[in-house]
Amino acid sequence: MASAHTALPRLSVQSRSMSGRGSRLSSQHIARRHEQTEHDRPIEDVWAEFVQTKSEDLRNYLVERYLHLVRFNAERVHSRLPDEVDVDDLMSAGLFGLMDAINCFDLERGIKFETYSATRIRGAILDELRSMDWVPRLVRHRSSKVEAARQQIEMEMGRPATEREIADRIGLDNDEFKKFERDSKAVQVTSITRRTGPTETSGREQREIDVCGDEESGNPVKDLQRKDLKELLTKGLSRAERLIVVLYYYEGMTMKEIGATLALSESRVSQMHSSILARLKAQMQHRVRELEADR
Numbered sequence: 001m002a003s004a005h006t007a008l009p010r011l012s013v014q015s016r017s018m019s020g021r022g023s024r025l026s027s028q029h030i031a032r033r034h035e036q037t038e039h040d041r042p043i044e045d046v047w048a049e050f051v052q053t054k055s056e057d058l059r060n061y062l063v064e065r066y067l068h069l070v071r072f073n074a075e076r077v078h079s080r081l082p083d084e085v086d087v088d089d090l091m092s093a094g095l096f097g098l099m100d101a102i103n104c105f106d107l108e109r110g111i112k113f114e115t116y117s118a119t120r121i122r123g124a125i126l127d128e129l130r131s132m133d134w135v136p137r138l139v140r141h142r143s144s145k146v147e148a149a150r151q152q153i154e155m156e157m158g159r160p161a162t163e164r165e166i167a168d169r170i171g172l173d174n175d176e177f178k179k180f181e182r183d184s185k186a187v188q189v190t191s192i193t194r195r196t197g198p199t200e201t202s203g204r205e206q207r208e209i210d211v212c213g214d215e216e217s218g219n220p221v222k223d224l225q226r227k228d229l230k231e232l233l234t235k236g237l238s239r240a241e242r243l244i245v246v247l248y249y250y251e252g253m254t255m256k257e258i259g260a261t262l263a264l265s266e267s268r269v270s271q272m273h274s275s276i277l278a279r280l281k282a283q284m285q286h287r288v289r290e291l292e293a294d295r
Contacts, residue, residue, distance in 0.1 A: 047107055062102050063095075069114060070094040073121045077129075090125050097124025142180055145170065226250075233280060241276050244269060 043065075050058040074090035101117035149169040153161035167177035230250065234242040240262060247253045247261065259269045 044107075047105070047113075050102075051107060059099075059102060063098060066098060066102075066113065066117060067095075069117055070098050070121055073118060074125060077122065077125050081129075090128070093128035094121040094125045097121040100124070146181060237276065240264075241272060244273055245276060248273065 046058060046061065049055070050062065070091050074087055074094050078085060078087045078090055097120040098117055101113070101120035104120075105113055105116060146166060149166050150161045153165050153169060157165075163177065163181070164174070167174060170177065170180070172180055230246070233245055233249075237245065243262060244258055247258045248255070253261070255269045255273070256266045258264075259266045262269070264272075
């Protein structure tokens with residue numbers, strides 16, 4: 001009997017724990033069913049409720065539902081832009097256009113939201129691009145007008161358009177067209193890290209900085225050639241003759257400045273320079289004959 005009495009409470013406790021677990025599972029299941037029902041509702045009903053309530057949850061749901069429109073329009077705009085423009089930046093701007101379209105959408109007009117929102121999203125992206133553009137809008141307008149006239153003439157004539165033909169098409173005389181074309185050509189800004197395409201050897205993508213020449217840095221091959229030529233020209237010359245060659249050809253000094261440096265007259269420096277050239281010419285001719293004989 002004692003064992004029977006002790007087993008009863010255990011059974012009752014177990015039954016209570018199972019019923020509590022069942023209640024928790026049922027509440028989670030109900031919440032999940034409610035969420036699925038909310039998302040499975042016809043989109044017309046969701047729009048009707050949002051217009052009345054302006055619920056933030058419904059707005060977020062609509063943003064997620066139509067987010068693909070933002071990417072579609074951003075990629076279309078990005079296809080005509082340089083590579084350094086990030087498509088994610090365009091999507092960020094287009095997202096504000098989507099939210100604005102959701103807030104201003106009117107169900108009574110009877111148009112599809114996809115059609116209405118495309119204009120808003122594209123406008124938000126273009127506004128962001130204009131705000132980042134440092135070139136004035138007048139310059140952009142003139143540039144597009146000249147380019148449109150050029151393309152139209154080339155399509156009609158089948159050859160490159162002349163300036164006179166473009167000026168006549170726009171309706172300007174020669175002087176006005178020169179000013180018009182000059183103002184339309186703004187200084188172009190490019191990124192030195194933009195991609196230019198794969199290299200021929202490795203196949204890896206190449207950047208502008210990889211092929212951009214640095215005019216300020218010296219060319220080591222050219223520097224070695226100048227050094228070797230300097231040693232060749234000054235070999236066998238006296239100190240004064242060597243200084244004349246170095247100061248005139250390597251330092252860029254005039255005969256008068258060289259004479260003041262060496263305490264010689266300008267005519268004497270010129271005479272010594274002519275003598276040096278004659279001797280060097282004879283030496284070069286002799287070396288040419290030696291090289292031809294070696295062949």
